[in-house]
Amino acid sequence: MTEIKFAWSELGGDPALLTRVSTVVGKGPLSARLPVGELARACVGVCALAAAELGARRAGLARVPAVRVDDGAVAAAFTSERHLRIDGRAPTLFAPLSRFWRTADGWVRTHANYPHHRERLLRALDVPEDPAAVEAVLAGRSALDVEETVTAAGGLAVALRTPGQWAAHPQAVAVAERPLIERIPLDGAPARALPPLPRRDAGAPLLPAAGLRVLDLTRVLAGPVATRTLALLGADVLRLDAPWLAELPDQHADTGFGKRSAVLDLTADRRAFEELLAAADVVVTGYRPGALDRFGLSPEALAERRPGLVVAQVSAWGAYGPWGGRRGFDSLVQVATGIAAVEGSPEHPGALPAQALDHGSGYLLAAAVLRALTERSYDDGGGGGRFVRVALARTAAWLLSDGDGGATGDFAEGDAPAPWLTETTSPLGRLRHARPPVSFEGGPENWTHPPGPWGTDPVRWVSW
Structure with a gap:
């Protein structure tokens, strides 16, 4: 529970709520020299606890629902792209020149x-x-x-680089000075109360984010994992992409559950975006820091036009330091920070058994959004917009700080991922996919709908 306790503290959570979390520890489902399994468990655990906390507040429950974190479910979710099948076809994970x-x-x-x-x-x-x-x-x-x-x-x-070489790099120094999850006030808008959740029918899941509108301006894994999780919890998530930046089809199939996907040219149809923003509760961005600022989409500019907004940002290297504006991906952050040298050696680099920086940062970002909504709407002294952000390089620093976790073996015999996979019919074909790992008493067990074709949904909220 040490890692869960630390991450929950970084989110500003009430330590008393940690008693609501229980874990089902697997037999080494994420084999690595570094403690990847512990990090994965913590990221999913605090996300589930943040969801249960918000759900209890909105539903008027006397107690926060119990949270259960199962290592088998977590490991399957952290390798979801490897388990995905589309009409029996395995996805393409890396192109020939990505190596x-x-x-x-x-x-x-x-x-x-x-x-x-x-x-x-x-x-x-x-x-x-x-x-x-x-x-x-x-x-x-x-x-x-x-x-x-x-x-x-x-x-x-x-x-x-080795961990020592990275630690001496100016970007590593800048990253080390930041908390795992940055939580920054955006404005002084009055508290915006969330509507109470309607009475549920027998057997209906508790959806903490029901009725909330999330603009998803993310790509690749970490951001889409965060918004996929918010969709699981009931949010209306609308992903927007530029029409000239098509997504990789297999990646969209893996991370598009529960969401809708549309294309919008911000330079040609700005009015449509402003109408969406005027009714949004959350904006999540995953482009490199500063890339969206020229469109008036910096956190400060968004909050000025939509006071009380929660803005969430994920980046590879952090939005600061000499690499603050650089592009990056999980595989590259593993190499720069020394993780690849630890998992292999400087002579023969290796890799983590999952894109754990992406997945872990995604669940942390979703947790930060949920906690920001709770603080803004329910805590004393609440109100005002919130800006939360995470960086893959900072998540990597957390993983490296725990030292050598010891290799404990992959999925043990009899502990195969099959119980944590399911199949769903979708417009993209028959999908085999990982089940959601975020689990709490009365919570959802699956997404309300599968992904559809990329970029084909209307540019509007569901209720319009």
């Missing part, structure tokens, strides 16, 4: 899943789209030179 490469003095890892990132990588290296050509060029250059050259071109490449 480790040897350099003249070490290793780099690149990320080129999206076409525009692949094009920038190839342009920076001045090579054709051929893994052999990329390999030959990188073998003759230093890792840091590759990192800087590709980054300057808007691509993604990170040099392998």
Whole structure:
């Protein structure tokens, strides 16, 4: 419970509520040298507790519902993209140019899943789209030179560092100075009471976020995991993407449960966005820090137009320090921070058994949104908008601070993920997917609807 206690404290939660949490500890479902299982359990546990707390407040319950965190469910959810099947087909997780490469003095890892990132990588290296050509060029250059050259071109490449080398980096120093979850007041708007939850029919789940409207401006895993969780809890989640930035279909199938998906050109149809914002309760962003500011979407600008708003932000490196404006992904943060060196070695880098920085940060961000809503609407001295943010690099620092967790084996025999998977018919096909790991007494057991085709929903809230 140490990790859960720490994360709950970082969220500003009442420590007395920790007695409502129980855990079902598995036999090493997330095998690693670092304590990935403990981190995953804590992130899901505090998210479930924050949901139960808000649900109790809105439903007028005398006690916060009991929370149960099962390692099997958590591990299946943290590897959800690997368990996904679409009409029996396994998803494509990494493109051929997203991998480790040897350099003249070490290793780099690149990320080129999206076409525009692949094009920038190839342009920076001045090579054709051929893994052999990329390999030959990188073998003759230093890792840091590759990192800087590709980054300057808007691509993604990170040099392998040890934990000690990362700790000495100015970005690591900036990250270490921040809390795990940043919680920042946005404005002095009066408290906005949430409507009480309607009386539930027998057997109907307790949905803490019912009636809340969430604008989802996120991509890849951490942000979509957060908004997928808010959708599970009853929120009307509308994901908006630029029409020229299509999502990877398999990734959308994994993270689109419970949500709707639309495309909107902010430069051509700003009125539609402002109408959505005027009725929103939460805005979640997952683009690199500053990327949305030019559209008037900084937290401060959003709160000025929608006082009392909760704004949530996730980034790779943090919104500060020399890397504050850089692009990044879980796999790259693992390499830069030294996790890859710990899980393998500096000579032969490894990786965590899950994209745990993404998934963990996603559940932390959802928990932060839920706690912000509780504080704003129910706590003494509440009111005002809230800005909450997490960074994959800060989650990585938390994982590394716990040292060597010891390898304990993968899913033990008889402890296969099958009990934590289910199948759902969807417009995308028959989906096999992980069940939600967020569990509390009376809470939802699954999403209300599966993902539909990307970008095909109307640009409006459900009740309009």
